[in-house]
Amino acid sequence: MINKELENEEIEIKLLLEAINMKYGYDFRNYSSAHMRRRIHNRMLLSGIVSVSEMMHKIIYNKEFFNQILSDFSINVTEMFRDPSFYIEFRKHVIPILKTYPFIRIWHAGCSTGEEIYSMAILLKEEGLYDRAQIYATDFNKTVLKRAKEGIYDIDDIKEYTYNYQRAGGNASFSDYYVAQYESVIFNSSLKKKITFAEHNLVTDGVFGEMHVIICRNVLIYFNKELQSSVIKLFSDSLSNGCFLCLGSKENIKFTTSAENFQEFVANEKIYSKKYLL
Secondary structure (H helix, E strand, C coil), rough: CCCHHHHHHHHHHHHHHHHHHHHHHHCCCCCCHHHHHHHHHHHHHHHHHCCCCHHHHHHHHCCCHHHHHHHHHHHCCCCCCCHHHHHHHHHHHHHHHCCCCCCCEEEEECCCCCCHHHHHHHHHHHCHHHHHHHEEEEEECCHHHHHHHHCCEEEHHHHHHHHHHHCCCCCCCCHHHHECCCCCCEECHHHCCEEEECCCCCCCCCCCCCCCEEEEECHHHECCCHHHHHHHHHHHHHEEEEEEEEEEECCCCCCCCCCCHHHEEEECCEEEECCCCC
């Protein structure tokens, strides 16, 4: 009986995601089924909804409720200098190569609320590369993009961010990069000068320029294998030859259809370089 109920709910969830795609143009059909089920159940609990079918009806006829769902489905787990060892290895191995380029294009795909964008901006400033860089920060969620552009964060998080910065090889005082105001900190406007914030959906949108670095860390883990392959192909098509793709610690390109386009550059930090392709 339990298995039958789970089977029926799985059908309902597929129909709900199909309805969202048809009604609003957001495609979550190839996100991890376990991830989507957790997010849907959480919203049902918060909203007092007893079934997925009831939730689908509300999504179709209530745009405000859909916007809540969109926020639920967005992946917003992030922090400044997250995984400090990644930034150490990026400084050590990628930065020397970027220093040979006259101009640098970096794409943060799935940038969420922006903490990791400002982390990279700080790193580039400290390495003397910021003025010849252009950083593109994208996400499909307008709300988190707005927060990223504001660069305002909770002051209670700054102690942890400062610790991460120091472990990531930061060579200045972290407090030089922000101003504290009441219960928040706002990052210096000079960090935003070379950042372009834009909506981009990894599931439905196309190639994003000819990048030298693409950073998409801890996003692919929420996608199924088919969608992971599609996104890695998008990244391959968006990267210049010999340039760099940076993924999260639990992600890899091994089983994707574009794996042969890359080689490991810093294996332990999931930094790949795109092979020279004709």
